[in-house]
Amino acid sequence: MTTDGALARLIRSSADRTVAAKAEVCDLCAAPVADEHAHLYDTGKEEVRCVCGPCSVLFAGAGAGDGHYRLVPRRRVRLPRVDTAALGVPVGLVFFVPRTDGTVTAQGPSPAGAMRWEVDAAAWQELAGTCPQLATVEPEVEALLVNTVHGLDHHWIVPIDDCYRMVAVVRREWRGLSGGGQVWPAVERFFEDLTERP
Known part of the structure; x- marks a missing residue:
């Protein structure tokens, strides 16, 4: 066996382990x-x-x-504009998760992961009264995902894994203090790629 052959096998073996690990x-x-x-x-x-x-x-x-x-369900439903101002969350890119105990949390992406707020459950119930589809959000595993940053107007009921994917996009693309030039186009692409599913 030549040294070149052994080296080639070692490189191939290492590459195979890397692919398997991923x-x-x-x-x-x-x-x-x-x-x-x-x-x-x-x-x-x-x-x-x-x-x-x-x-x-x-x-x-x-x-x-x-x-x-x-x-986690697969359902995605695009909603008409939902006025979330009464929920008291100060950011435009956020997802709202009702919990099985009746509480509601809001989470917004940041370079360090998701920031979290408690939302007034009565305000959520009132909002669901104006948008009956919100009453169908399955606690813990579905969320109302909202993006009103830079004049956008996206309101979706999505599986919770979509929300975590969106947080990962922000973490991956964020640069410096303000996010840099890549994060917001990446977020816009994320929302453009969402498709409705029953």
């Missing part, structure tokens, strides 16, 4: 998952976890997993 796996059983895969919301840690098809079936029913894991 492949996503189910957070429950470690099986490989496809690029488009289901997610579970861990209510205890408030985290989204990747899950394979067979494992996702285990959590499809109400009460499955004793409420610790909740299957």
Whole structure:
């Protein structure tokens, strides 16, 4: 065996391990998952976890997993403008998550992750009275996602994993104190790519 052959095999082996390390796996059983895969919301840690098809079936029913894991729905609904001013959140890029205990949180992306506020639950209920679709938001796993930055007017009911993807876009693209020139075009692209799903 030549040195060149051994070196080539070592490089190939290293590259194969790198690709394998980057492949996503189910957070429950470690099986490989496809690029488009289901997610579970861990209510205890408030985290989204990747899950394979067979494992996702285990959590499809109400009460499955004793409420610790909740299957994240895929539904996306574009809404007409929703006046969220009464909710008292001072930013234009934010998502509102109703909780199973009746509380509502608002989270806005920042370079350090999501900032969080408690929202007056009565104000949320009043807003849902003016926009009945908000009453259909599934607690913990769906959110009202709003973007009114730079004159935009996006209002969506989305799965919670979409909200975390949006936070990741902001963290990845933010530069300096004001965000730089890349973050807002990236956020606009994120919203342009949202499509309605039943």
